[in-house]
Amino acid sequence: MRRVVVTGFGTVNALALDGPGTLQAFREGRCGIGxxxxxxxxxxxxxxxxxxKGWWGENxxxxKDLPLYDRVAQYALVAGAEAMAMAGLPQGLGPRGGVILGTAAGGIRTWEDSYRAVFAEGRNRVSPLVVPRLMHNAPASHLSIRFGLQGPVLAVSSACASxxxxxxxxxxxxxxxxxxxxLTGGAEAMLCFGGIKAWEGLRVLAPDACRPFSLGRKGMxxxxxxxxxxxxxxxHARARGARVLAEVAGVGMTADSGDIVAPSADGAARAMRAALQDAGMAVGDVDYINAHGTGTLANDRAETAAIREVFGDAPPPVSSTKSMHGHAIGATGALEAIACLMALTEGLLPPTLGYLAADPDCPLDVVPNVARPARVRATLSNAFAFGGLNAVLAFRAA
Amino acid sequence: MSASRAEIEAAVVAILAKQLLLSPGEVAADARVDEMGLDSLGKVEAIFGLEERFGIAIPFNANEPDQPDFDFSSVPSIVAGVERLIAQKTA
Incomplete structure (x- = not known):
């Protein structure tokens, strides 16, 4: 089987509108929540x-193209262009290039704006571009069109693990x-009235801050x-002399097959073990875990139990960068993969912000509040979704 | 809207019973929620039901185990909480 490497990345998120700004925020332990x-x-x-913040589509x-792009596609296109430029890839990879992007809510703002127009404002028509704007595959398709990627192109929707x-x-x-x-990762633009109104009903959102694994946490x-x-x-990367950032070493995917919302430590542990096995890694090879770490009571307890089940009584440092970039739902795993790339390329562990005090239910070294230098040979990146769907990636230093 | 304590208690029992797939007669007036086996989604659905029934907003966060803002642990505590919220609304 061929080895797979990472040769570029790009991002738009609450911390910055690009990769370098995001890494700087990770280093400084800056919070993008407001x-x-x-x-x-x-x-x-x-x-x-x-x-x-500070997003203007016109920039x-x-x-003339903007009416075709929901915010979720705009973010994906800008992040994708940055990733392509960093990788130094030529246009026109044709059938040997593809795109697989995750999103949970797709063009939810387009749904909201259109429903508002016809239901609340009594209008009788909506833009003819509504369907191509809101479809979940729009971000992946626009990247395919922009960069001439004609191989496997599709969208994946598995909530927080997308x-x-x-x-x-x-x-x-x-x-x-x-x-x-x-080109792969995820995009999400769920911060609109309907998006948050829907989440509020589950009573799992924090009103004050995101404090993963901390005593006093109040949710995501x-x-x-x-x-x-x-x-x-x-x-392919070596042949063209590309800079290799890290190896994508393995993936583990499992389903809890239990509750539609409550997490299962067993499903999470099986996913981590599967990723390690796929990567040919031993638990002792992993120097950092980017946690799912939502900041809910239930996730953080179950994830801690799962990590200790797999890694024993002395697991490697674990942090949740959701405390900085928020839980970007279908995009969050991609932001967290970028945090893993920083750990692997710079030897710096991104912190868990908002940490007040140790929770006896979460006995982990969560790199509280301040980034920490460390030797990092390999990392795991966890994602555990509503629906009981778990996906864990394993990365290895180049 | 004003509601008597008996009306509130009947509504609380009926809404919990619906989530538990029981008849209201099977939910005791002093029943404890966790002992009845109400899961997390049943709980938030019951809260939604009470909010809609009485036009109130119940300050409940599933991540606060001691439930400082609204005690959802038993039928009497829920009735008292709903009563308080209705009184605040009409005050």
Whole structure:
């Protein structure tokens, strides 16, 4: 089987509109969570989120093209262009290039705006571009069109694990020989009135801050953004002299087959073990785990139990960067993969912000509040979704 | 809207019973929620049901085990909480 490497990445998220700015925020332990500013936010109980700041579509796209792009596609296109430029890939990879992107809510703002127009405002028609704007595959398709990628192109939707599932499948496409280069990751733009109103009902959102694994945590904080990585066959990357950032070493995918929302430590542990086995790694090889770490009571307890089940009584440091970029749902795994790339390339572990005190139910070294230098040979990146769907990626230093 | 304590208790029992797939007669007036086996989704659905029935907003966060803002542990505690919220609304 062919080895797969990462040769580029790009992102738009609450911390920055690009990769370098995001890494700087990870280094500094800066938080992107703040007061929500979108229309009707004052009617919500939960008023905080990790919104992308200072976003003007006109700065990134031709005015004539903008009506075709929901915000979720805009983020994906800008992140994808940054990733392609970093990788130094030529246009026109044709059938040997593809795109697999995760998203949970797709063009939810387009749904919201259109329903508002016809139901609340009594209008009788909506833009003819509504369908191509809101479809879940729009971000993947626009990247395919923009960069001439004509091989496997599709969208993956598995709630909070969407991006990890997408990257796992992209990895497998290259490993199996179906493509040489895949743009992969996820995009999400759920921070709108309907998006948060829906989440509020589950009573799992924090009103104040995201404090993963900490005593006093009150839940998750939703974020927006996109992360796109360039996965490439190692032989293809070496042949063109590309800079290799890390190896994508393995993926583990499992289902709890239990509850539709409550997490299972067993399903999470099986996914981590499967990723290690796929990567040919022993537990002692892993120097950092980027946790799912949502900041809910239930996730953080179950994830801690799973990590200790797999890694024993002395697991490696674990951090949740959701405390900085928020829980970007279908994009979050891609942002967290970028955090893993920083750990692998810079030897710096991104912190878990908002940490107040140790929770006896979460006995982990969570790299509290401040980034930490460390030797990092390999990392895991966890994603555990509603629906009981788990996807764990294993990365190895180049 | 004003509601008597008996009306509130009947509504609480009926809404919990619906989530538990029981008849209201099977939910005791002093029943404890966890002992009845209500799962997390049943709990948030029951809260939604109470909010819709009485036009109130119940401050409940599943991540706060001691439930400082709204005690959802038993039928009497829920009835008292709903009563308080209705009184605040009409005050």
């Amino acid at each position: 007061q929500l500013g979108f229309r009707d936010a004052e009617r919500l109980t939960i008023r905080i989120g990790a919104e992308v 990134h796209f031709l005015v 991006a990890n599932h997408a990257m796992g499948l992209a990895f497998q496409q290259i490993r199996a020989g179906a493509a040489d280069v895949m 904080v939703i974020g927006d953004g996109a992360g796109v990585l360039v996965f490439e066959a190692e032989e």
